[in-house]
């Protein structure tokens with residue numbers, strides 16, 4: 001096992017520049033938590049879902065976001081793109097389009113199980129060599145029943161508006177979470193452990209520590 005001094009530079013550790021192609025503050029926090037050094041360049045790619053399969057949808061969208069930034073980047077880089085949706089009763093739920101839409105989404109989730117899918121695409125360039133990997137992770141979540149008043153009050157906090165399925169498990173909606181099966185971080189927007197494993201399988205060193 002190799003040992004590294006604290007504060008060693010990326011170059012000394014033979015690590016390449018990592019770009020997170022995401023505007024999501026949650027994804028940034030998770031990569032930071034893992035001690036994976038990165039810079040942020042959010043993708044402007046238009047997000048259009050073309051399939052009813054949630055796993056395929058998040059893979060495609062993560063690929064779109066990742067390739068948008070990868071194609072604009074020069075030199076040896078590694079770009080990470082991700083996308084999260086909620087799947088409930090055969091429907092894919094993205095971010096709510098309005099407060100009314102958020103109320104509808106939460107009504108459909110309360111008292112039952114649904115799934116959260118996050119797709120991730122990694123694209124790495126080293127000299128003339130390009131490598132790509134796309135995968136998704138699924139987490140099951142069960143909500144307690146919510147009253148109409150609870151749903152209205154929660155939507156009024158504004159918390160649901162920028163989140164798939166109209167809730168943030170890391171926020172106030174935690175009071176409604178009965179069960180979760182799978183990776184919690186996947187619900188928040190990035191399956192950090194799976195990402196680290198996939199990078200490791202590609203022979204890519206990602207941790208600074």
Ligand SMILES: Cc1cn([C@H]2C[C@H](O)[C@@H](COP(=O)(O)OP(=O)(O)OP(=O)(O)O)O2)c(=O)[nH]c1=O
Nearest residue numbers: 022023024083084163164167168169187188189
């Ligand atoms: C279900 C759930 C989703 N979310 C968030 C994660 C994502 O940021 C968001 C889903 O939207 P995404 O389109 O996946 O991501 P984004 O628009 O926030 O960022 P970008 O496209 O630039 O990468 O929902 C939570 O924060 N908590 C949750 O419990």
